[in-house]
Amino acid sequence: xxxxxxxxxxxxxxxxxxxxxxxxxxxxxxxxxxxxxxxxxxxxxxxxxxxxxxxxxxxxxxxxxxxxxxxxxxxxxxxxxxxxxxxxxxxxxxxxxxxxxxxxxxxxxxxxxxxxxxxxxxxxxxxxxxxxxxxxxxxxxxxxxxxxxxxxxxxxxxxxxxxxxxxxxxxxxxxxxxxxxxxxxxxxxxxxxxxxxxxxxxxxxxxxxxxxxxxxxxxxxxxxxxxxxxxxxxxxxxxxxxxxxxxxxxxxxxxxxxxxxxxxxxxxxxxxxxxxxxxxxxxxxxxxxxxxxxxxxxxxxxxxxxxxxxxxxxxxxxxxxxxxxxxxxxxxxxxxxxxxxxxxxxxxxxxxxxxxxxxxxxxxxxxxxxxxxxxxxxxxxxxxxxxxxxxxxxxxxxxxxxxxxxxxxxxxxxxxxxxxxxxxxxxxxxxxxxxxxxxxxxxxxxxxxxxxxxxxxxxxxxxxxxxxx
Amino acid sequence: xxxxxxxxxxxxxxxxxxxxxxxxxxxxxxxxxxxxxxxxxxxxxxxxxxxxxxxxxxxxxxxxxxxxxxxxxxxxxxxxxxxxxxxxxxxxxxxxxxxxxxxxxxxxxxxxxxxxxxxxxxxxxxxxxxxxxxxxxxxxxxxxxxxxxxxxxxxxxxxxxxxxxxxxxxxxxxxxxxxxxxxxxxxxxxxxxxxxxxxxxxxxxxxxxxxxxxxxxxxxxxxxxxxxxxxxxxxxxxxxxxxxxxxxxxxxxxxxxxxxxxxxxxxxxxxxxxxxxxxxxxxxxxxxxxxxxxxxxxxxxxxxxxxxxxxxxxxxxxxxxxxxxxxxxxxxxxxxxx
Numbered sequence: 109x110x111x112x113x114x115x116x117x118x119x120x121x122x123x124x125x126x127x128x129x130x131x132x133x134x135x136x137x138x139x140x141x142x143x144x145x146x147x148x149x150x151x152x153x154x155x156x157x158x159x160x161x162x163x164x165x166x167x168x169x170x171x172x173x174x175x176x177x178x179x180x181x182x183x184x185x186x187x188x189x190x191x192x193x194x195x196x197x198x199x200x201x202x203x204x205x206x207x208x209x210x211x212x213x214x215x216x217x218x219x220x221x222x223x224x225x226x227x228x229x230x231x232x233x234x235x236x237x238x239x240x241x242x243x244x245x246x247x248x249x250x251x252x253x254x255x256x257x258x259x260x261x262x263x264x265x266x267x268x269x270x271x272x273x274x275x276x277x278x279x280x281x282x283x284x285x286x287x288x289x290x291x292x293x294x295x296x297x298x299x300x301x302x303x304x305x306x307x308x309x310x311x312x313x314x315x316x317x318x319x320x321x322x323x324x325x326x327x328x329x330x331x332x333x334x335x336x337x338x339x340x341x342x343x344x345x346x347x348x349x350x351x352x353x354x355x356x357x358x359x360x361x362x363x364x365x366x367x368x369x370x371x372x373x374x375x376x377x378x379x380x381x382x383x384x385x386x387x388x389x390x391x392x393x394x395x396x397x398x399x400x401x402x403x404x405x406x407x408x409x410x411x412x413x414x415x416x417x418x419x420x421x422x423x424x425x426x427x428x429x430x431x432x433x434x435x436x437x438x439x440x441x442x443x444x445x446x447x448x449x450x451x452x453x454x455x456x457x458x459x460x461x462x463x464x465x466x467x468x469x470x471x472x473x474x475x476x477x478x479x480x481x482x483x484x485x486x487x488x489x490x491x492x493x494x495x496x497x498x499x500x501x502x503x504x505x506x507x508x509x510x511x512x513x514x515x516x517x518x519x520x521x522x523x524x525x526x527x528x529x530x531x532x533x534x535x536x537x538x539x540x541x542x543x544x545x546x547x548x549x550x551x552x553x554x555x556x557x558x559x560x561x562x563x564x565x566x567x568x569x570x571x572x573x574x575x576x577x
Numbered sequence: 578x579x580x581x582x583x584x585x586x587x588x589x590x591x592x593x594x595x596x597x598x599x600x601x602x603x604x605x606x607x608x609x610x611x612x613x614x615x616x617x618x619x620x621x622x623x624x625x626x627x628x629x630x631x632x633x634x635x636x637x638x639x640x641x642x643x644x645x646x647x648x649x650x651x652x653x654x655x656x657x658x659x660x661x662x663x664x665x666x667x668x669x670x671x672x673x674x675x676x677x678x679x680x681x682x683x684x685x686x687x688x689x690x691x692x693x694x695x696x697x698x699x700x701x702x703x704x705x706x707x708x709x710x711x712x713x714x715x716x717x718x719x720x721x722x723x724x725x726x727x728x729x730x731x732x733x734x735x736x737x738x739x740x741x742x743x744x745x746x747x748x749x750x751x752x753x754x755x756x757x758x759x760x761x762x763x764x765x766x767x768x769x770x771x772x773x774x775x776x777x778x779x780x781x782x783x784x785x786x787x788x789x790x791x792x793x794x795x796x797x798x799x800x801x802x803x804x805x806x807x808x809x810x811x812x813x814x815x816x817x818x819x820x821x822x823x824x825x826x827x828x829x830x831x832x833x834x835x836x837x838x839x840x841x842x843x844x845x846x847x848x849x850x851x852x853x854x855x856x857x858x859x860x861x862x863x864x865x866x867x868x869x870x871x872x873x874x875x876x877x878x879x880x881x882x883x884x885x886x887x888x889x890x891x892x893x894x895x896x897x898x899x900x901x902x903x904x905x906x907x908x909x910x911x912x913x914x915x
Contacts (some may be wrong), residue, residue: 160771164753164755164770166624169625171886174626177624177626218880278650297865298861300857301858304857312593312847313847313848314592314838318880319880321868374667430877442625443625524869
């Protein structure tokens with residue numbers, strides 16, 4: 109394997125997943141890049157921490173009455189899945205179709221929505237929008253249970269066009285009204301009781317009752333509608349079929365995917381890539397898998413310039429550190445606290461700030477969040493009790509007979525955590541710390557120098573480079 | 578020999594969700610124990626984020642809430658973190674397992690802490706993740722030693738007597754055992770959780786029978802608890818299937834209970850005080866037909882309120898009434914079996 113292949117795979121796994129351990133990268137670097145991309149695009153068995161073990165240990169993650177329990181459950185899934193793109197993409201859709209617990213008081217139904225993203229996220233955008241429109245959490249989040257034949261509520265129809273598919277400027281106010289008419293009667297079972305319990309946050313008498321979609325034909329406006337220049341007796345599925353074939357929808361979806369997976373800013377070099385993604389979208393009958401294949405295989409995505417150039421989102425950062433530290437292979441008592449860390453950094457799972465989701469990129473970083481971010485990764489990646497950290501030390505013990513100079517120690521830590529690229533000045537500072545007690549002996553030394561490795565791992569994980577994907 | 582099916586009839590439901598340590602209601606109940614006076618002790622496991630309310634609640638069949646006791650979450654005397662199961666001995670002392678603290682705590686019937694015992698480890702006299710518990714007429718205490726995959730036997734004071742089992746799926750082997758029970762002859766039944774079966778042993782731990790495995794519509798998935806009635810019929814909390822499976826004494830399948838909860842007295846009181854919820858509830862279908870992608874036991878139970886959801890424990894009181902404890906619905910469904 110070549111170093112450049114390792115770095116390329118590290119880049120792919122950071123963007124299409126949550127990063128990879130150095131051992132995983134060695135295995136990936138021996139493989140053809142496009143084949144690895146195809147594997148990511150065709151997730152098989154997730155092989156994540158089994159539900160039965162989670163539920164036996166965490167009663168709350170079986171019941172899923174509370175938001176913190178549901179977020180913790182998702183952390184387990186992300187931290188242990190063998191199909192990282194499936195989860196990373198679910199996180200993307202969660203940010204784009206932002207639906208929050210605070211209005212719903214229905215954590216289980218929210219997790220059902222995330223599960224729908226897992227199953228539909230790589231498929232047809234048309235089918236995804238249909239499922240989204242039938243998703244009971246979305247229905248209550250945007251008031252579609254109050255969208256009646258005799259009195260429309262435009263909220264869902266408006267956001268479907270503005271935030272979920274076309275973007276503002278591609279439709280008229282009349283289109284919003286007609287869109288809303290098409291979705292009348294799309295509600296949830298027992299809507300009156302369920303929305304009342306949601307509003308009151310009622311858990312009585314016997315805990316929450318989860319939700320599912322119901323179509324009420326008697327409340328659906330079956331009349332003629334004119335939508336985006338087309339006329340017919342459209343229902344919600346007809347409206348979505350019209351939406352997805354518009355170029356503005358292709359541009360909207362492809363741009364958002366580009367910004368999430370490739371680069372925050374769309375510059376002149378990015379524009380041809382987005383055009384190619386749009387072509388793939390149209391040619392594939394709106395298939396997201398095809399769009400992402402085009403992106404991941406583009407020269408732009410593989411280029412050196414885009415690597416380690418995007419600020420990791422809080423969830424990416426937390427999950428990436430957990431995976432490298434080898435955590436969550438079994439249930440742990442403090443998983444809720446771990447999930448809460450991402451919230452403290454500004455990204456509470458299942459609790460986006462608004463229907464617009466999170467503002468990403470450099471906005472993730474402020475002085476308070478940065479302290480939390482650095483402290484979290486330094487703590488997990490500097491603890492020799494964690495199996496992933498243990499594996500890093502064992503790997504370095506195989507280098508040069510297990511006797512490492514301060515320079516080799518620093519380079520070994522930067523390599524095993526990324527590989528990370530740091531400035532000469534940062535590297536010199538790390539070497540200075542590593543030099544205080546001379547070389548480290550990682551074999552035949554009863555682990556006496558393990559903590560010195562951990563110290564450099566902590567410091568390396570605290571560099572700005574680790575904050576970037 | 579032909580054995581008639583157990584004459585099981587639904588009686589009533591007791592419970593309402595209550596996260597607090599402040600009166601009637603349950604928070605993720607995990608097990609019941611029954612004293613000779615007819616008092617029902619309910620173990621409230623709670624969850625980690627709300628663990629300050631870990632407690633044992635006491636009520637009776639008439640739904641009078643008689644009291645509760647708890648000592649907070651932690652490792653101190655009387656405290657617990659992940660309580661699992663309870664049982665009374667012949668002196669009405671209540672034993673409670675805690676799979677996080679790796680010990681058994683003992684209380685008197687008024688909730689006064691008496692003692693605790695158990696040391697974490699894998700040695701012959703140690704336990705790791707104690708789960709189910711059963712006590713025989715001589716006050717020998719049997720504990721499912723979850724992570725050591727065996728059954729441990731102690732005196733009432735926690736002195737180790739012996740044990741049996743090893744990791745595996747063969748006869749007499751276990752995979753994370755959970756519930757333990759015994760019949761009138763002293764035979765011991767173990768809910769062999771991750772082997773999807775119940776195993777039956779003689780009092781000295783010799784393997785006698787295994788049933789419920791093999792899949793199929795009647796097969797067990799992750800059974801968590803087992804109880805045996807006076808006739809020898811075996812009731813299993815088929816936790817992974819969200820149901821209770823009943824077997825004849827020879828291990829043949831007899832009957833399934835899926836749950837049929839009605840409003841408890843406490844639930845009726847709540848709805849009477851909240852007529853707006855009563856009104857919308859009255860026009861609701863609480864037994865809806867779910868779309869195909871939600872057609873799993875867990876999803877069905879999460880949306881069909883009368884069904885069992887998280888049926889973690891089956892226990893009999895001294896009148897042969899069956900108590901099914903539902904973690905996720907915070908209630909007990911009670912059946913007559915005579």
